[in-house]
Amino acid sequence: MSASSAVSFERVERVYGAGPSATRALGPLDLELAVGEFVAIMGPSGSGKSTLLSLAGALDRPTSGRVALRGVDLATRTPGELATLRRRSLGYVFQDLNLLPGLTARENVSLPRELDGVSMAVARREALEALEAVGLRHLADRFPEDLSGGERQRVAVARAFVGARELVLADEPTGALDSVAGERVMRLLRERCDASGCTVVLVTHDATHAGWADRVLFLRDGLLASETRGSARLVPGV
Amino acid sequence: MSVRNGILALLAEAPRHGYALKSEFARRTAGTWDLNVGQVYTTLARLRRDGLVEADEPADGPRNLWRVTGPGRNEFATWLDTPVDDAANRNELILKVLLALDGPPDRFRHVVNRQRVFAMERMQEYTRARPALAAERDLPDVLTLDALALRVEADLRWLDRCEERFADREREASGRGSR
Numbered sequence: 001m002s003a004s005s006a007v008s009f010e011r012v013e014r015v016y017g018a019g020p021s022a023t024r025a026l027g028p029l030d031l032e033l034a035v036g037e038f039v040a041i042m043g044p045s046g047s048g049k050s051t052l053l054s055l056a057g058a059l060d061r062p063t064s065g066r067v068a069l070r071g072v073d074l075a076t077r078t079p080g081e082l083a084t085l086r087r088r089s090l091g092y093v094f095q096d097l098n099l100l101p102g103l104t105a106r107e108n109v110s111l112p113r114e115l116d117g118v119s120m121a122v123a124r125r126e127a128l129e130a131l132e133a134v135g136l137r138h139l140a141d142r143f144p145e146d147l148s149g150g151e152r153q154r155v156a157v158a159r160a161f162v163g164a165r166e167l168v169l170a171d172e173p174t175g176a177l178d179s180v181a182g183e184r185v186m187r188l189l190r191e192r193c194d195a196s197g198c199t200v201v202l203v204t205h206d207a208t209h210a211g212w213a214d215r216v217l218f219l220r221d222g223l224l225a226s227e228t229r230g231s232a233r234l235v236p237g238v
Numbered sequence: 239m240s241v242r243n244g245i246l247a248l249l250a251e252a253p254r255h256g257y258a259l260k261s262e263f264a265r266r267t268a269g270t271w272d273l274n275v276g277q278v279y280t281t282l283a284r285l286r287r288d289g290l291v292e293a294d295e296p297a298d299g300p301r302n303l304w305r306v307t308g309p310g311r312n313e314f315a316t317w318l319d320t321p322v323d324d325a326a327n328r329n330e331l332i333l334k335v336l337l338a339l340d341g342p343p344d345r346f347r348h349v350v351n352r353q354r355v356f357a358m359e360r361m362q363e364y365t366r367a368r369p370a371l372a373a374e375r376d377l378p379d380v381l382t383l384d385a386l387a388l389r390v391e392a393d394l395r396w397l398d399r400c401e402e403r404f405a406d407r408e409r410e411a412s413g414r415g416s417r
Binding site for chain 2: 044187206207208210211212213214216218220225226227228229
């Protein structure tokens with residue numbers, strides 16, 4: 001594991017169930033994602049994409065092997081520490097946005113920072129900056145139901161990157177958006193990745209979206225079938 | 239055929255000199271299709287032979303101003319109105335995969351994987367070119383990149399389909415063998 005590794009998998013396996021009905025969803029898998037790298041994961045349904053994302057995002061634990069974020073083995077962390085890690089250092093953009101309907105765009109973005117103990121004034125400023133970065137500052141006081149699908153997804157991107165996130169995980173983030181709105185969201189993920197130096201892991205079925213990544217991994221039957229060459233441009237020190 | 243019709247299309251817009259045709263062709267195809275001057279003049283000579291364009295001077299040369307004739311305008315209109323049948327073109331990727339199909343399974347998977355990685359790297363290349371476009375206002379460039387990316391996407395989807403069908407065939411074969 002190198003010092004510039006944001007995520008590392010060592011012989012990671014995830015098996016669901018036990019005995020004869022046990023199903024191996026992933027692995028054994030060895031993988032290193034560099035700091036600042038934008039990685040896309042592709043593969044057919046059931047190939048292990050979302051399992052990989054859940055393990056990298058500390059939302060699940062491997063059956064065997066070791067998952068480390070910035071060199072820290074997640075198995076050594078208590079549930080409370082993992083919850084803090086998820087809140088402070090990880091951002092999520094899912095197809096199901098999970099924006100809270102009773103909060104404005106700005107409040108949705110500032111909420112994770114307020115929960116983190118940051119003062120309301122700082123959280124508010126950071127949220128407005130994050131909305132500015134995704135071109136939505138002028139809609140900061142709108143509620144989710146008053147935004148288009150593309151705008152809601154951009155709010156979710158702003159929320160995922162607000163504060164000092166180290167890793168952002170996106171699972172089919174463009175969902176039901178049309179191709180132009182979907183491309184705008186991908187472009188934003190790319191821009192936010194470049195501007196923040198944060199590592200981004202994207203699960204997608206859409207090759208035109210995976211094209212925004214530095215490296216594309218193809219999974220099949222829980223194993224790495226092939227991968228594109230990584231771009232060194234965003235991997236300082238490697 | 240495409241170059242011939244492309245030049246005819248540009249002359250149907252306005253009379254042009256040979257070098258201007260070369261520059262305009264490159265500009266309108268977002269730099270993806272660069273003609274050399276010799277190719278432009280050879281094509282113009284053939285178009286003139288066929289009565290589709292005419293020039294001020296009888297001899298071919300850089301000073302000539304070229305314009306489309308009535309039959310040339312008709313030919314351009316017919317071309318524009320005729321759907322492009324790409325399926326009729328022979329495709330090396332299809333040929334390669336089909337010929338690998340009955341070889342060793344590992345070789346087939348290797349061919350598909352190699353092609354998939356190559357196609358994805360092309361996709362990354364086209365995607366990286368996008369942010370450099372001036373706020374997506376340069377429509378020929380944007381549409382060219384869209385066309386290239388979506389063709390690669392089609393190849394990638396077809397490769398996935400090849401792999402799935404091949405795996406189905408392997409499973410069926412092993413099921414029959416174990417019975």
